Amino acid sequence: MFIHRRKIPLKRAFGIVLPVFFAALLFSSYFYTQTTPGDETPEETLSRSSRNLHQWGALSSFHGLPSEKVRAITQTPDGYVWFGTDSGLAKFDGRRVQTNVYSNLASVSIFTLAASDDGTLWIGSEQGAFYMKDGDFHPIESTSDKSITSIQPDDKSAVLTGEDGEVYSCGLVPSGYKCEQVADEKNAIQAVVRYSTEYIFGTHGDGLVRIENGKAVPIPVRPKPFYVNVIKRAPNGSYLIGTRSKSGSGLFVTKDFQTMSILGDGLGTINAIDFDSEGRAWVGTDERGLFVFEEGEESKRYSFASTSGSLRSDQILSVFVDRENVVWIGTDEGVNRFDPLSPRNERVSDNTQSNFVRVVARRPGGGVIAGTNRGLYVSQGEGKGWTNVVPDRMVFAIQQWDDTTWFFGSPSGLYRYSEKGGGASNRLEGVDVRSLALFRGRLYAGTYGSGLFDTESDEPKKLLSGNIVSLYAEGDERLWIGTTEGVVRTFDGKGFSDPISLPDVEKPAIWAITGNSKDGIWLSTNKGLLMIKDGAVQSLLPTYNIRQTVLARSAKDELLVWCAAEEGLFSLIFEPNFGWISSRSDIEQGFASENMFSLAESGPDSLVVATNRGIVRKDISQTPPLLAVTKILSQRLHDTSELKSGISLEYPQNSLTVEVTALSSRTFPEEFQYSFLLFDSDGQIIKKRFTDKEEFLMENLGAGTYKAQIRAYDRNLSISEPLVFQVKVPEAPFPWIATTLAVLLIIALAALIWAIVTQRQIFRTSRELEVANTELNSARLSLANEAERERHRIARDLHDQTLADLRHLMLMADDVPNDKALEFRSEIEDISDEIRRICEDLSPSVLENIGFTAALEWELSNSVEQASGVQTSFHAEDDLDDNLNLSRAEQIQVYRIAQEVLTNIVRHAEPKNIDLDVRRGDEKNLRLSITDDGKSFDPRKRRNKKGRGVTNIMARAQLIEAEVKWTPKDKGTEFTLAK
Numbered sequence: 010m011f012i013h014r015r016k017i018p019l020k021r022a023f024g025i026v027l028p029v030f031f032a033a034l035l036f037s038s039y040f041y042t043q044t045t046p047g048d049e050t051p052e053e054t055l056s057r058s059s060r061n062l063h064q065w066g067a068l069s070s071f072h073g074l075p076s077e078k079v080r081a082i083t084q085t086p087d088g089y090v091w092f093g094t095d096s097g098l099a100k101f102d103g104r105r106v107q108t109n110v111y112s113n114l115a116s117v118s119i120f121t122l123a124a125s126d127d128g129t130l131w132i133g134s135e136q137g138a139f140y141m142k143d144g145d146f147h148p149i150e151s152t153s154d155k156s157i158t159s160i161q162p163d164d165k166s167a168v169l170t171g172e173d174g175e176v177y178s179c180g181l182v183p184s185g186y187k188c189e190q191v192a193d194e195k196n197a198i199q200a201v202v203r204y205s206t207e208y209i210f211g212t213h214g215d216g217l218v219r220i221e222n223g224k225a226v227p228i229p230v231r232p233k234p235f236y237v238n239v240i241k242r243a244p245n246g247s248y249l250i251g252t253r254s255k256s257g258s259g260l261f262v263t264k265d266f267q268t269m270s271i272l273g274d275g276l277g278t279i280n281a282i283d284f285d286s287e288g289r290a291w292v293g294t295d296e297r298g299l300f301v302f303e304e305g306e307e308s309k310r311y312s313f314a315s316t317s318g319s320l321r322s323d324q325i326l327s328v329f330v331d332r333e334n335v336v337w338i339g340t341d342e343g344v345n346r347f348d349p350l351s352p353r354n355e356r357v358s359d360n361t362q363s364n365f366v367r368v369v370a371r372r373p374g375g376g377v378i379a380g381t382n383r384g385l386y387v388s389q390g391e392g393k394g395w396t397n398v399v400p401d402r403m404v405f406a407i408q409q410w411d412d413t414t415w416f417f418g419s420p421s422g423l424y425r426y427s428e429k430g431g432g433a434s435n436r437l438e439g440v441d442v443r444s445l446a447l448f449r450g451r452l453y454a455g456t457y458g459s460g461l462f463d464t465e466s467d468e469p470k471k472l473l474s475g476n477i478v479s480l481y482a483e484g485d486e487r488l489w490i491g492t493t494e495g496v497v498r499t500f501d502g503k504g505f506s507d508p509i510s511l512p513d514v515e516k517p518a519i520w521a522i523t524g525n526s527k528d529g530i531w532l533s534t535n536k537g538l539l540m541i542k543d544g545a546v547q548s549l550l551p552t553y554n555i556r557q558t559v560l561a562r563s564a565k566d567e568l569l570v571w572c573a574a575e576e577g578l579f580s581l582i583f584e585p586n587f588g589w590i591s592s593r594s595d596i597e598q599g600f601a602s603e604n605m606f607s608l609a610e611s612g613p614d615s616l617v618v619a620t621n622r623g624i625v626r627k628d629i630s631q632t633p634p635l636l637a638v639t640k641i642l643s644q645r646l647h648d649t650s651e652l653k654s655g656i657s658l659e660y661p662q663n664s665l666t667v668e669v670t671a672l673s674s675r676t677f678p679e680e681f682q683y684s685f686l687l688f689d690s691d692g693q694i695i696k697k698r699f700t701d702k703e704e705f706l707m708e709n710l711g712a713g714t715y716k717a718q719i720r721a722y723d724r725n726l727s728i729s730e731p732l733v734f735q736v737k738v739p740e741a742p743f744p745w746i747a748t749t750l751a752v753l754l755i756i757a758l759a760a761l762i763w764a765i766v767t768q769r770q771i772f773r774t775s776r777e778l779e780v781a782n783t784e785l786n787s788a789r790l791s792l793a794n795e796a797e798r799e800r801h802r803i804a805r806d807l808h809d810q811t812l813a814d815l816r817h818l819m820l821m822a823d824d825v826p827n828d829k830a831l832e833f834r835s836e837i838e839d840i841s842d843e844i845r846r847i848c849e850d851l852s853p854s855v856l857e858n859i860g861f862t863a864a865l866e867w868e869l870s871n872s873v874e875q876a877s878g879v880q881t882s883f884h885a886e887d888d889l890d891d892n893l894n895l896s897r898a899e900q901i902q903v904y905r906i907a908q909e910v911l912t913n914i915v916r917h918a919e920p921k922n923i924d925l926d927v928r929r930g931d932e933k934n935l936r937l938s939i940t941d942d943g944k945s946f947d948p949r950k951r952r953n954k955k956g957r958g959v960t961n962i963m964a965r966a967q968l969i970e971a972e973v974k975w976t977p978k979d980k981g982t983e984f985t986l987a988k
Contacts (some may be wrong), residue, residue: 063599064351065319066094069343073106075115079339081122082329085130088635088672090337092326092344093119098132102637102670104678111146114139125162131169133157138169138177140186143650149188152177154424161201161208168208170198176210176220194218194225202240202248209266211237211250230269234261241282241290250291251279260292262305271306275978276300280338281328285349291336293325297345299338311347320345333632335674335878347602348675350628352594354601357386357395357623366619368607370407377609379624380404380417385426391626399426408445408452412722416452418442420578423454423464446480449486449502455480461490461500473505481522483530491519491532497541511539512548521557528568531558536571538581549589550579559616564631569726573605573618578627583728587684587699617681629725630675636721636729639703640668655735663738664708671729673719675782676792682722690714712740749907815841860890861900861925865907865937869925873910879915884926891936895988902965903937903988906973909965910939910984913958918943920981935971935988 015531015571070077074094081093092099092106098114100107109115110241114134121133128745130141134961137152138160149169154171166184169177174194179186200211209228210218213236217228236253243249248266252259258276263269273292281293290302298320313323327339356364360558363383370378376389385399385407398416406418407905413428423437423445437454440462444455451465455477463470479491495516511517517534524530529542538558554575561569563582570581578596584590586770595603600620607619611626618625641647646663656665669680685705687696698705705719715736721729815837822834856864866883872881895903907925914920920943930936948959966973971988 022773063315064348064353066346066348067319067321067343068101068346069321071884073108074343075108076119076729077343078326078341079344080326081119081133082327082337082339082344083122083124083130084329084331085124086126086128087637088332089637090329090331090674091130092339093122093132093134095119097408101671103674104670111139111141112146113146120156120158121160123160123162123167129162131160131162131167133160133169138188140167142185147185149177149186151188151190155551158199159201159211161203163203167187168201168203170201170210172197174198174212174225176225190226192220192223199238200240200250202242204242204248209240209248211240211252212251213237217250228266230263230266232261232271234259234269238278238280239282241284241291243284244286245287247806248688249282249292250730251282251292253278259294260302272302273300273304278707280326283328283330283336285330285334285336287334288767291328291330293328293338295325296323298323299325299336301329303671303713320347331674332631333674346674350630352599352618352677353391354599354622355383355388355391355395355624355626357388358383358397363397364623365388365621366606366624367403367405368407369617369619369624370409371609371610371611371617373409373412377611377624378407378415379619380407385415385417387428388624398428399424406455407444408444408447410447410452416445418445418454418456424468437462437469443478444480446482446488447501448482449485453480453488455490455976457493463680472500479519479521479533481524481530483525489522489530491522493518495519495534497522497532510540510546512546520555523558523560525560528560531560531570533558533572538579540920549581550574550591555579556605559608559610561629564633564727571608571616573608575604577603578605578608578618584684584699586686586697590682590699590722590726592680592682592722592724594627594724598724631725631727632673633727634671634673634676634681634721634723634729636719636732637670637672638667638732639670640666642666642668647657652732655737657737658739660739660741663710664706665710665736665785666704666706667717667719668704669719669721669732670703671723673723676723676725680724684718684720684722686718688716688718692716701884707736709734710738712738714738793856811844812841815844856900858899861893861895861904862889864904865925865927868904868908869911869923872908872915873923876915879920880922882924884924884928886928889927889929892929895935899988902969903935903971903986906962906965906971906986907937907939909962910960913946914939914941914943914982918946918981930987935986937986937988939984940981942981944981944982946975946982 048095061512068074072827074092076094076096078095079092080095080958082090084090090101094100095118096116097108098110098119100110114132118135119132120135123131125131130140131141132141135156137155137952138149138157140147140149152169152171155175157169157170159170161168165181167179168186169179169858174196175190176192176194176198177188178191179188194210194212196212196214198210199210202209207219210220210225214575215225215227216235216237218225218232218235219228220226234250234252237250238253241249247262249266250261250263250269252261254277258271258273259279260271260272260276261269266319275297276292276294277297278295279292283291285291292300292302294300298310300307301309311320313320321342322340324341325338326341329337331337334349336347336349338347357366358364360383362481363381365382366379367382368380372378372387376387380388380611382403383400384397384402385404386395387398388395402419402421404417404419408416410416415426417424417426420441421438422435422440423442425434425436430632437456440459441457442454443457448454451463454462454464454469456462457476457478460471460475461473461477463472473490475496476493477490477495481489483489490500491497495507495511497511497519517608518535519532519534521533522530529540532539532541533555535554537553538549538555540547540549551570555572556575560573561571563569567582572579572581577593578600579591579593581591582588594600600618601621602620604621605618606621609617611617614629614631616627616629618627638652641649641651641656643658643665647656658665669683679701682699682701684696684702685698687707690694696707705717707715707717715738717734717736721730819834819837822830822837859867862885866885869881869883873881911923918941920941922942924940927935927937962973966986969988971986973984973986976983976985
């Protein structure tokens with residue numbers, strides 16, 4: 010499997026790592042130089058315009074620094090860089106500047122910073138000393154309100170000095186570091202360094218002193234530096250001392266603090282000193298910029314002017330060389346970052362075509378030889394300029410013959426060049442030579458259009474036809490041959506092999522070949538990179554035009570593949586769990602051009618790259634990046650200290666997210682790549698991921714113990730130490746609650762089943778009762794109807810017989826001549842009227858004569874005839890009789906109920922107004938309401954419970970399945986009937 014990560018465009022303008030100092034554009038279109046213009050050699054002047062501004066970066070208040078004045082810089086073992094400024098402490102993680110690290114150091118001047126090997130960060134400020142260990146911040150009480158100017162940390166101890174001459178000794182106790190004052194000097198102490206078994210202090214006034222019996226004792230040394238700012242021990246065991254100096258140089262060197270000598274000339278006051286891994290001293294001065302000393306001699310100087318403004322200021326307040334040999338420079342205008350190993354661009358000539366370099370090779374005695382569009386150029390070493398040894402010829406191929414003799418191929422033939430002189434002779438005149446190889450002591454030339462030639466004969470002998478653009482001698486075993494038509498074959502000195510079958514790629518042009526049986530044979534083509542190993546061909550980087558490949562070894566002796574391509578410089582390594590992975594560098598990383606044609610190893614961990622804009626020298630830093638965990642999240646946010654013992658998830662959580670960040674001074678955050686592996690308890694990989702994202706999600710894990718392994722890869726594919734930790738997912742506890750709930754559920758189901766059975770029995774019984782009630786109600790209604798019919802018959806008999814008899818008596822009374830006859834007739838008439846009323850009560854004829862609605866209105870008027878002062882109102886819909894779906898029997902029952910209610914109101918309520926309203930409700934239902942303003946009536950609270958009125962009303966309503974209700978009001982009662 011091959012994994013390639015496409016480069017993401019970088020946006021350094023807003024404070025992303027390592028920002029380019031754009032103000033340089035105001036000073037020079039060429040951006041960057043290393044020496045002052047007056048000291049440049051002609052070669053340096055020539056190459057100045059193509060050097061790499063990416064060596065320089067800047068951080069200022071724009072990027073978050075609390076102050077532009079940066080007086081101290083250090084780096085803790087975890088890779089974070091710390092800045093001490095005039096307005097507090099700042100932390101830089103490669104992405105952003107964090108200024109709210111410790112609130113009690115906000116707006117406080119920081120004078121010195123130091124880091125112990127155990128990770129302790131020591132801070133000296135105008136308000137005392139502080140230290141940070143394991144993420145916890147602690148003030149040192151004994152130094153409170155004192156200005157701490159220098160700190161010398163050791164293993165579990167430290168020595169601190171103060172501006173008023175105090176000396177403190179700090180030791181580690183169970184509760185942390187405890188410090189006590191052990192000496193006092195009359196002058197300010199600005200520096201301290203360990204020398205053998207004692208400490209040497211630098212003062213302002215007394216020069217160098219040592220502490221004896223709690224007293225500061227001056228060290229007699231000549232020449233004597235009186236105002237000491239800094240003391241640093243060099244890798245070779247000597248000590249550099251930086252002092253105040255109005256003129257000359259304030260830089261001193263000593264081995265034993267008995268004799269001293271002055272280094273440099275015109276440096277002035279020295280404020281800061283630090284050393285890189287090569288032993289070079291980086292010296293920061295007060296107003297004259299940054300100086301570099303190698304083996305006691307000044308080698309370079311960087312200033313605001315000589316760097317075209319890339320160095321923000323000539324007033325250097327602090328210097329620190331980090332773990333990757335990147336130099337951090339604190340000034341009064343912010344922080345500068347300088348990378349000595351950043352790609353260095355060189356122009357071999359002032360002619361554009363001469364800087365179109367097609368091939369480069371390393372010279373045996375050092376230096377580089379380069380073939381360009383305008384001739385052959387030789388360099389004795391970096392910064393030593395280029396010499397055009399064979400002019401005006403386009404060079405495609407170079408092959409070394411011996412220590413002083415080279416052959417090179419051009420469109421006009423094969424030429425020989427000797428450093429001993431003699432000029433260039435042509436062996437294949439008029440032939441387009443594209444490739445050369447020395448195989449078994451004979452020089453072979455591959456030509457475009459003319460084929461392969463053995464050039465060692467008196468007359469060069471043609472061995473093979475074709476457009477041959479690449480030759481490679483695999484030791485004395487075989488000669489590899491590549492063409493522009495995708496044909497690859499080998500030659501053993503006697504014969505040629507059959508063409509080797511390549512992947513389904515349409516005739517790739519094979520520009521270069523390299524490799525061996527162990528690492529495979531690598532073909533650089535315009536269709537990507539092909540590797541032939543163990544009879545198989547693998548395609549890598551298929552979308553790129555690869556011009557040449559170089560095989561190297563990493564710090565761990567792993568195969569490291571470098572490819573010069575039309576799209577930039579690629580590096581590849583093989584990762585067993587993910588296959589081939591790659592990284593890409595181009596103009597974003599400081600190359601003069603991304604169009605690259607050739608490359609060669611110019612030394613250990615160093616490459617020379619040929620581009621269409623000159624030569625690029627690239628040093629390969631193999632310092633691995635550091636890996637830090639920034640977030641661990643499950644159901645809660647975990648502390649990173651939990652990684653030591655393993656992350657134990659809480660049931661039922663079975664997912665975990667880990668977020669990491671890689672730290673490196675030479676790799677932008679967007680360029681890091683990460684590998685994530687998750688192993689089960691048997692050591693089997695159950696999840697893996699290779700990505701440029703910092704997060705790893707482990708989800709849906711079963712119960713058990715897992716191991717996570719995370720690595721980071723920088724731009725050069727250097728690999729960090731693996732971050733390994735365990736993740737424990739607990740088994741589900743015995744589900745007491747679930748079991749209890751299950752038991753309860755079973756009980757509930759049993760109860761539900763019993764309830765269903767019982768309900769069905771009740772339902773059947775209720776249905777039977779309902780049927781019985783219906784039958785009973787029908788019987789009662791039939792009985793009521795029969796009673797009505799009987800009442801009607803009685804009323805008819807009374808009307809037809811009794812009233813007829815009474816009329817006959819009236820006629821007989823008219824014939825009796827007596828004074829009592831009139832009185833008798835009047836009695837008979839009264840009896841007749843009463844009988845008529847009884848007949849009407851027994852069978853109201855108004856229902857048949859005038860209809861249901863009119864009968865109710867008549868009954869309202871009739872009921873109040875015997876009561877005086879009662880007003881009535883009647884409301885009914887005009888078409889009520891036509892739309893009511895009431896049987897004759899139901900109309901009679903409603904009429905009887907209304908009649909009973911009106912009778913009760915008149916008799917007991919003493920109303921002044923009675924209102925009767927009858928209308929249709931929803932779905933053609935009948936709604937009858939009778940409202941009065943007399944005495945309130947509540948049937949539940951009636952006094953005379955022996956009366957039959959309410960009972961009869963409710964009985965009649967039940968017969969016709971109607972609902973009746975009395976609603977007491979403040980004055981009166983509202984009776985409603987709904988049918």
